[in-house]
Amino acid sequence: MRLLRKFLVPIFLSTSAFGATEAVLVQKVMNDKAIIIRANRQSYLIEKGIGCLSLGRFEGKVVYINSSGLFLGVGARLLLPDVKQECRIWDSKSLGSVNRSTPSVSSGQPSALSSSGTKCVDGHWIQEVIDNGKIIKLEDGSLWEVDAIDAITSSIWLPISDVLVCGSRIINVDEGEEVTAIPLSRIAAGSGTAHSGKREYRIQASADDETFVVNDEVFKAKTYCFNMEKGDNVIFLSGSPLGSCVSAELLNMRTNKVCKVWCE
Incomplete structure (x- = not known):
């Protein structure tokens, strides 16, 4: 299965096929600079070159770093999935490790788990x-x-x-x-x-796969959210059901699909 997983990492250009390509999380984007976090929770401040115009859209999402030698060494490149953009990383600086937060599972715990939560x-x-x-x-x-x-x-x-x-x-x-x-x-x-395990909210109205009324607030889809119907229950993964947010992510409990919306 590990061999199969290697084919799941997207290769954008022929240069990306050499060296190691690693997935990282974009924590914050600041113009041509961004803070990224590796799977080992080491964080870095990087400065990108020309070619990754859509980096700002990947805040909170996964991108890829291709390094021919050491991680973020000379010649390292930033790869943006979906939009298929690639650029040189001009500079990088280690920011240290990010602490792991341990979420509480006291509410909504699956019945298969013991009451102690450690089994x-x-x-x-x-x-x-x-x-x-x-x-x-x-x-x-x-x-x-x-x-x-x-x-x-x-x-x-x-x-x-x-x-x-x-x-x-x-x-x-x-x-x-x-x-x-x-x-x-x-x-x-x-x-x-x-x-x-979280509070569910019912979709009160749905129009054209892009406008939804939830908790008496109007939300507009960033891209079309198909099969989000009136009467469906949703959970707010991010944002606020009060509409006091820039954007939000709604998980449809019927379809198990996530809809990304703007808060009106």
Whole structure:
């Protein structure tokens, strides 16, 4: 499976095929500079060259660094997925490590977990990886929100991978990797029905796959959000149901799809 994963890393130009290509999280963008975080939680300030005009759109998302030798060494390049932009990294500076926060799992904890939250439960496997690793759906229907930095790792996990659920950790047995995650939903005993660990809001109105009314507030899709229908329940992964935000991410509990919206 590790061999298969190598083919999941996008190669934009022939120069990217040499050296190592590594996924990193963009924490903050400041014009031509950005703070990035590696999967080992080491953070860096980088300065990009010409060619990555859309970098600002990738704040909070995963991009790729191609280094011919040492990470961010001479000749390192920044690769932006989806938009297929590439540019030289002119300068970089280590900012040290980022502390791992341990989310609370006291509410909405899946029934398979012990009350202490420390017992590991096996027999689970990944049904679906959603929104570039930010959400993991297990075979029992439970949904888990992955720590933003750890989503670098889970973004290339494959469905049907066996996992252990250990409190606030999900361990991919096939890959020997783990992520920190909090439950968005749990399965009611014997019902087979998912119940949210966060408050759900009903879509009061939906128009043209781009305008939605939730909690008496209007939200506009950044791009078309298909199959978001009136009556569907959503969870706010980011932003505010009060509309007091610039943008928000809505998880549709019926379709398990994430809709990115502007707050009106």
